[in-house]
Amino acid sequence: MSNLSKPIPPAGGPGGLAVEIRGKTFRGADGGDVRAIENVAFEVAAGRFATLIGPSGCGKTTTLRIILGLDPDFKGRLKLPADGAGRVAAVFQEPRLLPWRSVEENVRLALPEEDAGRDLDPLFATLGLTEMRSRYPSELSLGLARRVSLARAFAIRPSLLILDEPFVSLDEQTATRLRKLLIEVWSARPTTALMVTHNLREAVQLSDRIVFLTERPARIRGVHDIVTPHGERDTRWRETTLSVIAKRYSGVL
Template identity: 80%
Template structure:
């Protein structure tokens, strides 16, 4: 069986991305963004608003093909890709379980998802409808739907934004619990450096538009050993190297 994160790294090389603004003028969004995410590792993209982070995810997802550059996806693009967006995007007329199972192929439609629901704290929510869920619970369902397909690449676009810190902290832990059980190659967009330091193996910093890679910070410390003292020291070191990121 192939590894969960695919046999090869995610390789991204965007040598230019331009779009038309509301006034019809050309806007250069990305100048050069190039990075790798090792198989079964977790990376984050951090940069100013409008610098092309979400555009980069859209390019990787194949939703935007109008760019210069190249991609190499895990398993050479033959593996499954799952995405979690800021909005959970659940169908209101389907239950939690039905929303999750919609992502499964026909031959896996009846697969046992008990463990996945249990890890994400959704075992008692399976028959509920999205209107009965808080935003935090709805985002758990979105995570369940993404992991249910057993992807070789997981993309997350600020999945914890607009949540209170207590809920966001709980969801980050749940994300790590389910990801650690089957580590897939993951790339997350966030504005939250503390979040990136807590979750990531690699942090990729982008400049303002037109964006370039400002730098890459690799983290070798096991997640279980990233205590408060270590996190604060790491944040301080990163802030000194990349001014303005905190």
């Protein structure tokens, strides 16, 4: 990772997370170089919720991996909340729970030593897990397992929350219920959040900012900011907003 003398202008204003990726190339299966990201720069204000949307294979998950420090081989720079000293939590497509540990043990496993005995009752109650604390992952539905992964992420009180399609493959009823729970727990414990999704309705329901990416190599296609409070995003508002976005960014629905 290199410091650049002439940073590209970010897509948004100042915030808790600033991402600038001038280029990311990886080796393809045929041995040739594949340019995954060309110019991607955006910011997420402290305590706000942003979403990345783009075509499959455009570099969304690669961007998350770079932010998480799992892929340091890129040209650009990052500014993390708390100048990188804060805790970072990630929720992936798979819950990734240890099968030999109970729900509560899986959640507490992520806690730093100084928080080991902290009261997690309010968090479990918000996510509807109070009665599940002694259960094991094999006893949980996929929806419940994903609630546990959310609890584990919020339990560490992160300064940055990364979510990689956390509700993919769920039926719409279960996914809708989990989105509402996510907003409820996030609103009670505001943290800078960045999520990847292919679901524009999901992005509209959850986000303060939606960052649209082009096909590979990824560039910023545009940014749509949402100022309407989450509590006022009823069905009529969502349909109107989706219509506005569809006209501005053809092909996203």
